[in-house]
Each structure stands twice: as structure tokens, then as C-alpha cells.
Amino acid sequence: QSALTQPPSASGSPGQSVTISCTGTSSDVGGYNYVSWYQQHPDKAPKLIIYEVNNRPSGVPDRFSGSKSGNTASLTVSGLQAEDEADYYCCSYGGSNNLNNLRVFGGGTKLTVL
Amino acid sequence: QVQLVESGGGVVQPGRSLRLSCAASGFSFSTYGMYWVRQTPGKGLEWVAVIWYDGSNDNYPDSVKGRFTISRDNSKSMLYLQMNSLRAEDTAVYYCVRDKDVSFDYWGQGTHVTVSS
Numbered sequence: 001q002s003a004l005t006q007p008p009s010a011s012g013s014p015g016q017s018v019t020i021s022c023t024g025t026s027s028d029v030g031g032y033n034y035v036s037w038y039q040q041h042p043d044k045a046p047k048l049i050i051y052e053v054n055n056r057p058s059g060v061p062d063r064f065s066g067s068k069s070g071n072t073a074s075l076t077v078s079g080l081q082a083e084d085e086a087d088y089y090c091c092s093y094g095g096s097n098n099l100n101n102l103r104v105f106g107g108g109t110k111l112t113v114l
Numbered sequence: 115q116v117q118l119v120e121s122g123g124g125v126v127q128p129g130r131s132l133r134l135s136c137a138a139s140g141f142s143f144s145t146y147g148m149y150w151v152r153q154t155p156g157k158g159l160e161w162v163a164v165i166w167y168d169g170s171n172d173n174y175p176d177s178v179k180g181r182f183t184i185s186r187d188n189s190k191s192m193l194y195l196q197m198n199s200l201r202a203e204d205t206a207v208y209y210c211v212r213d214k215d216v217s218f219d220y221w222g223q224g225t226h227v228t229v230s231s
Binding site: 032034036038045046047048051052055057089091093099100102103105106107108 | 149158159160161164173174175176177209214215216217218219220221222223224
């Protein structure tokens with residue numbers, strides 16, 4: 001059982017927007033602005049697409065955006081494209097008091113482009 | 115460009131040991147903290163070891179503490195994970211990952227570890 005809760009699946013048609021949620025606690029998501037999101041295509045390594053809640057690494061399209069409210073972070077994919085079909089994982093810093101929660105991941109959301 | 119290339123995975127019996135290696139290139143390896151992160155179909159993603167940029171400190175979650183040891187050789191831009199007393203639940207794909215801005219900004223391609231008799 002993952003520390004952060006994500007919906008197992010999400011879907012949308014090309015051109016639409018989809019939002020994926022990531023719910024934690026005040027000890028992780030709600031306590032720090034260190035939420036990151038990763039995109040993983042089949043048989044590939046995860047790829048960083050959002051860091052520090054709402055920052056995009058160089059080369060990541062601005063169709064990907066992140067936000068946070070309280071203990072829930074969100075990833076929005078706008079203008080869906082076929083290549084956006086992938087698994088998406090959130091991750092949060094959980095503090096150093098309990099090393100088991102140094103970094104906590106969500107269980108992943110499979111995004112299907114209809 | 116940044117490259118992280120893992121090696122050393124394979125099939126090993128429970129209780130045995132395995133050493134993973136990660137060759138880093140394309141960046142100043144000695145200035146970054148590094149992680150090993152594993153992925154299983156059942157438990158998803160889980161960090162299993164972290165080492166400071168200079169090797170002065172390392173940490174582990176309870177699931178592997180006392181069995182896994184992370185190390186690095188900055189002169190060779192190499193990262194290692196020594197895994198002892200392996201269990202079936204350690205079966206996973208193991209990734210070498212760079213830490214930047216409290217996120218995992220570059221991942222290797224992964225190496226498969228299967229613990230089975």
C-alpha cells in the first residue's frame with residue numbers, strides 16, 4: 001500500500017484536459033512544497049515532468065502543470081495527445097524524522113487517451 | 115547528456131548477495147546525492163538507499179536497513195548497491211537515480227533483480 005493515494009486510472013479524449021490527484025497528509029504533501037510527478041511509458045524508466053509542486057524541467061511541454069491545495073497535489077495534462085498515454089506517479093518529501101517517509105510515492109495512475 | 119547505466123542484476127537465491135553498479139556520465143557526479151529506487155508491480159516505487167554527494171552519509175528505509183549498503187566512488191563516477199540476505203520481496207527493477215531539488219531528475223534504464231529458489 002502506497003503512502004500517497006492516486007486514482008488507479010484516468011482518461012480523456014485528444015485535446016481535452018485531465019487532472020490526476022495525489023493525496024497525502026500534513027506530514028508529506030501538505031507539509032512541504034516538494035511534490036514531484038513522473039511519467040512512465042511501458043518498459044521505460046520514469047521521467048520527471050514536475051518538481052517542487054509546479055515547476056517543469058527543461059523540455060517538458062507546458063501542457064503539463066502541477067498544483068497543490070492542502071494535503072492534495074494535482075497534475076493537469078491539457079490538450080491531451082496520444083503520446084501522453086502512460087503511467088503517472090507522484091512523490092513527496094516526507095521529512096527526515098522518519099526515514100521510511102523520506103520520499104513517499106503514490107501508487108500510480110494509468111492515463112488512457114481515448 | 116546525463117546518463118546513468120545500471121548493471122549487476124540477475125536471478126539469485128534467497129539469502130544470497132548481489133551487487134548492483136551504476137555508471138554515471140554527462141554531469142559532475144561528485145556534486146549530487148544519489149538514490150537507488152526500486153519498482154515492483156505490487157508495491158510500486160520505493161526508495162531503498164540514498165548517499166550524500168561526498169559519501170559522508172547514507173540512509174535506508176526499514177525494509178532494507180541492515181541488509182543493503184549504498185556506496186560511491188566519485189573518482190570513477192560510480193554508484194553501488196550491495197544487497198545481502200536477499201528475500202523474495204526484494205524482487206524488483208532497481209533504478210539508479212540522481213537527486214536534484216528534492217526530486218528524481220534523471221533515472222537509469224533499470225536492472226532486474228529476481229530472488230527465487
